[in-house]
Amino acid sequence: MWIVKHRKIFYSLSAILIVVSIVALFVWGLKFGIDFKGGSLLEIAYTSNHPLVGDVTKALEDAGITGSSIRPTGDTGYIIRTPFLSPVEYSLAQTALTMGNTSTFDQKRFDSIGPTIGSELQSKSIYAIILVILAIALFIMFAFRKVSRPVSSWKYGLIALLALAHDVIIPIGAFIFLGHFFGAEVDTLFVTAILVVLGFSVHDTIVVFDRVRENLRHLQEQNTKEPFEETVGKSIGQTLNRSINTSLTVVLVLLALFILGPSVTHFFVLALIIGVIAGTYSSIFIGSPLLVTLQKMQKPEVVAPPKKKR
Numbered sequence: 001m002w003i004v005k006h007r008k009i010f011y012s013l014s015a016i017l018i019v020v021s022i023v024a025l026f027v028w029g030l031k032f033g034i035d036f037k038g039g040s041l042l043e044i045a046y047t048s049n050h051p052l053v054g055d056v057t058k059a060l061e062d063a064g065i066t067g068s069s070i071r072p073t074g075d076t077g078y079i080i081r082t083p084f085l086s087p088v089e090y091s092l093a094q095t096a097l098t099m100g101n102t103s104t105f106d107q108k109r110f111d112s113i114g115p116t117i118g119s120e121l122q123s124k125s126i127y128a129i130i131l132v133i134l135a136i137a138l139f140i141m142f143a144f145r146k147v148s149r150p151v152s153s154w155k156y157g158l159i160a161l162l163a164l165a166h167d168v169i170i171p172i173g174a175f176i177f178l179g180h181f182f183g184a185e186v187d188t189l190f191v192t193a194i195l196v197v198l199g200f201s202v203h204d205t206i207v208v209f210d211r212v213r214e215n216l217r218h219l220q221e222q223n224t225k226e227p228f229e230e231t232v233g234k235s236i237g238q239t240l241n242r243s244i245n246t247s248l249t250v251v252l253v254l255l256a257l258f259i260l261g262p263s264v265t266h267f268f269v270l271a272l273i274i275g276v277i278a279g280t281y282s283s284i285f286i287g288s289p290l291l292v293t294l295q296k297m298q299k300p301e302v303v304a305p306p307k308k309k310r
Contacts, residue, residue: 004233007289014166014286021173024180030172031179033081033187034111036125038118040085043108043264044097045077051099056080063096065089071183073263077108084114109264125191129168132195136202137161140209147213150228150295159294160205163287167201168194170278171271184267193271200250201279204243208288211235229292236288247280 003010034041051059053070056078060068069081085093090110097105113121141157171194178184212235219226251273258269 003236003285004229004289004292007285007293010281010285010289014282017173018166018169021169021176024173024176028176028180030176030186031184032118032122033185034113034118035187036118036122038084038113040082040090040110040112042080042082042093042110043073043077044080044105045074045108046103046105047076049099049103050076051103053078055099056097059096059099060093063092065093065096069183085112121188125188129191129194129198132198133161133164133168136164136198140202140206143206144209144213147216149216150298151291155291155294156209159287159290160202160209162290163205163282164198164201166282166286167197167275167279171197171275174274175267175271178267178270184270189265189268190271193268193275196272197275197279200276201283204247204280204283205287207243208235208239208283209291211239212288212291228295232288232292236284240284243280243284247276250276 053072056070057068060066060080060082065082065085067083071079071081073079080093080097082093090112094107097103137157137160140160141154144153144156147153147156175184175186175190179186212232215231215235219231254269254273254276258266258273261269
């Protein structure tokens with residue numbers, strides 16, 4: 001199978017993406033939303049006398065509300081992010097947004113989270129992702145416990161761990177760039193998307209691993225031998241169409257949601273799209289070929305010479 005034969009090319013591509021993501025993380029970092037750093041978010045849509053962004057910014061500053069970030073949404077709306085607003089400051093902001101009672105607006109939503117709660121959510125989200133990855137790896141080790149040759153069961157779990165880490169780092173790297181250039185923020189919806197992606201990715205990985213296990217069992221029952229590299233390549237080929245078709249169906253639905261859905265869910269859907277693509281890629285082009293790589297790194301079994309008859 002060409003995927004196994006040219007596995008170093010796919011390893012290199014993933015390594016480049018991971019290194020770029022890690023470097024971007026240290027250089028730019030993630031742009032956290034109010035869920036994680038605390039603050040207030042107000043989404044409004046003007047129904048009359050739609051003011052410009054600069055006018056809205058000046059009106060808030062005149063009301064004593066500084067450090068706000070204003071992003072247009074729709075034809076007449078704005079998403080306004082500010083430091084944490086007390087009830088009094090929230091009332092001042094609403095008054096200021098009327099532009100001296102010359103404009104009217106509808107409030108779509110208002111969220112406000114204190115910095116302490118935001119910090120707690122951030123740490124708990126990191127723990128949740130790490131625990132899910134470890135739990136999945138342990139489950140795979142247990143599920144493949146009867147597989148001992150030519151690759152031990154714990155190595156299946158290790159490979160799943162590496163593949164899942166790949167599926168987390170790639171979307172994070174993408175959102176670092178999106179945050180730096182397009183203002184994309186990481187919030188609890190992003191964490192939800194990552195957890196969904198982990199479940200989707202490990203499903204694809206287990207399908208291929210299970211096919212490898214079945215093919216090894218058939219070889220054992222038939223008392224025949226073939227190179228492990230050939231067995232893995234054959235297993236990938238048997239599941240390739242299913243994996244790609246399943247992922248393509250999901251991506252098409254997500255693209256429809258991204259294009260036709262409300263703007264508030266755009267980055268959430270985009271995280272799912274990136275994660276599903278990365279997860280499908282890692283299951284086919286990274287996880288399964290790694291079985292061959294680890295098998296080749298093992299020391300060859302020493303076969304004891306037959307005993308001479310006396």
